[in-house]
Amino acid sequence: MNAPTNTDYLQNLKNKILSYTEVDEELLNQWLRYYKRIDVKKGDTLISPGQIVDHFYYVAKGCIYYYKLEDGEQKVLEFYTDDIFFTDLPAYVKETTSDYYLRASENTVVYGILKTDGESCFEKSHQLERFGRLSMQEAFMKIFTRVERLSNRTNEERYLRLLEKRPDLLQRVPQYLIASYLGLTPVGLSKIRKRISISQ
Structure with missing residues (x-):
């Protein structure tokens, strides 16, 4: 292409x-x-x-x-x-x-x-x-x-909304920038992602 x-x-x-x-x-x-x-x-x-x-x-x-x-x-x-x-x-x-x-x-x-x-x-x-x-x-x-x-919104709600509205960002942008955008620390974001993946 x-x-x-x-x-x-x-x-x-x-x-x-x-x-x-x-x-x-x-x-x-x-x-x-x-x-x-x-x-x-x-x-x-x-x-x-x-x-x-x-x-x-x-x-x-x-x-x-x-x-x-x-x-x-x-x-x-x-x-x-x-x-x-x-x-x-x-x-x-x-x-x-x-x-x-x-x-x-x-x-x-x-x-x-x-x-x-x-x-x-x-x-x-x-x-x-x-x-x-x-x-x-x-x-x-x-x-x-x-x-x-x-x-x-709660931390988890903010992450889930990003996942719904702009999932491409999670593939294109470093996690520490995503965390900052959501008002989280990288560790906090990692914990949310882990918790959601376990519950699914």
Whole structure:
């Protein structure tokens, strides 16, 4: 099977945009020209603390995790995998420097659009403005639902929900990152997995 090409990735991006709202073909093709491909190797950072966040991104293939350091420990807020829009939203909206990291947990292909390019297009097209608003709302809700998930569910319930909703992460992401994402220690996660496997 041949590896996806740049054309394949852009077609997927086009389909993703159209899943939010209708956009005229000519306008959509013009919009796609603003996206620049960024290849991020496993372990490399896309955004680091102190960096100005002026791009909105799309994961064509791979996995980016969003985290901060607290007392030297990684606190993972979210994983962005294939066909998802993302950025460090607080810094992007406020046009400030980031307090977080966006790092690849595997070799990843990302497409980024500069905020000024995006906003100039939104001013010219209600269709694209609607897409921008909805995609940003979705990115915000991913972070909001994580806070709700951590506060309203038991450790085991959080793990089982991840197993149900995003089972691919368990194969793609190191266990210590999964544990951080769930608000657990690696040992705590291991105990839950063992307990569930025994009960099944």
